[in-house]
């Protein structure tokens with residue numbers, strides 16, 4: 181599983197985490213080790229999901245990949261550069277980040293929120309900036325009439341879409357998602373997953389996602405990495421990872437919630453396969 185996945189040619193490696201240690205001081209003067217010699221490779225075109233119990237360091241790992249914190253030891257390379265060197269004015273051209281709550285600016289309209297990375301870079305004249313933001317607005321399934329709305333007037337699903345449009349406004353090849361469907365009702369969550377799948381396919385994105393939500397995990401992941409025991413315990417397809425024996429995996433994938441999400445996912449897959457086969461049968 182993980183060995184084969186990580187022997188890909190270097191050109192295909194988008195995120196390369198090697199021997200990562202994340203160590204924090206404790207109030208009592210000691211230290212706590214969150215990651216110990218953690219390795220993770222994300223290849224071009226993957227939708228790789230990170231799962232793990234609470235406190236296993238998923239957010240800490242995401243922050244290191246974003247370059248917000250330096251590793252205590254080891255290296256984090258994103259698109260061939262050390263992660264900590266990517267927070268320059270071109271960052272949004274390389275990597276888009278969708279935060280859990282959307283992180284929209286409440287005083288800015290939908291369009292101004294989407295255009296923000298362009299404006300910060302002063303890359304294009306105002307009218308082009310507006311056109312580019314409108315294109316992205318439509319790309320995420322919103323309409324021109326939504327452009328002047330303020331964040332307070334948006335549904336949870338719309339907030340996620342605006343935040344996604346902003347993350348993609350500079351056409352980065354890499355998208356990071358933190359709990360992309362958290363807070364959405366099941367219907368909005370399914371619709372948002374469909375949108376992410378469409379964009380992944382159409383734009384050729386590489387996606388790294390952290391999620392607790394099993395339906396989202398099953399719907400989107402091409403590969404899953406399980407964080408446990410201070411490292412990436414196992415990587416593989418959903419089925420491969422679910423077959424690995426570990427208390428977290430047993431509980432997460434094979435508890436009542438896991439089993440019902442898996443059944444629903446398999447049923448949806450079968451439905452899709454049947455739908456895809458229909459036109460051929462008819463012809």
Ligand SMILES: Nc1ncnc2c1ncn2[C@@H]1O[C@H](COP(=O)(O)OP(=O)(O)OP(=O)(O)O)[C@@H](O)[C@H]1O
Nearest residue numbers: 204205212214232233234235236237238239240241
């Ligand atoms: N700057 C910091 N200083 C000290 N401890 C920290 C710091 N950042 C994170 N931690 C600790 O690292 C551990 C992992 O935190 P993290 O938020 O990454 O977990 P997580 O896997 O995302 O959890 P959850 O699923 O609950 O969101 C926690 O115990 C947290 O308290």
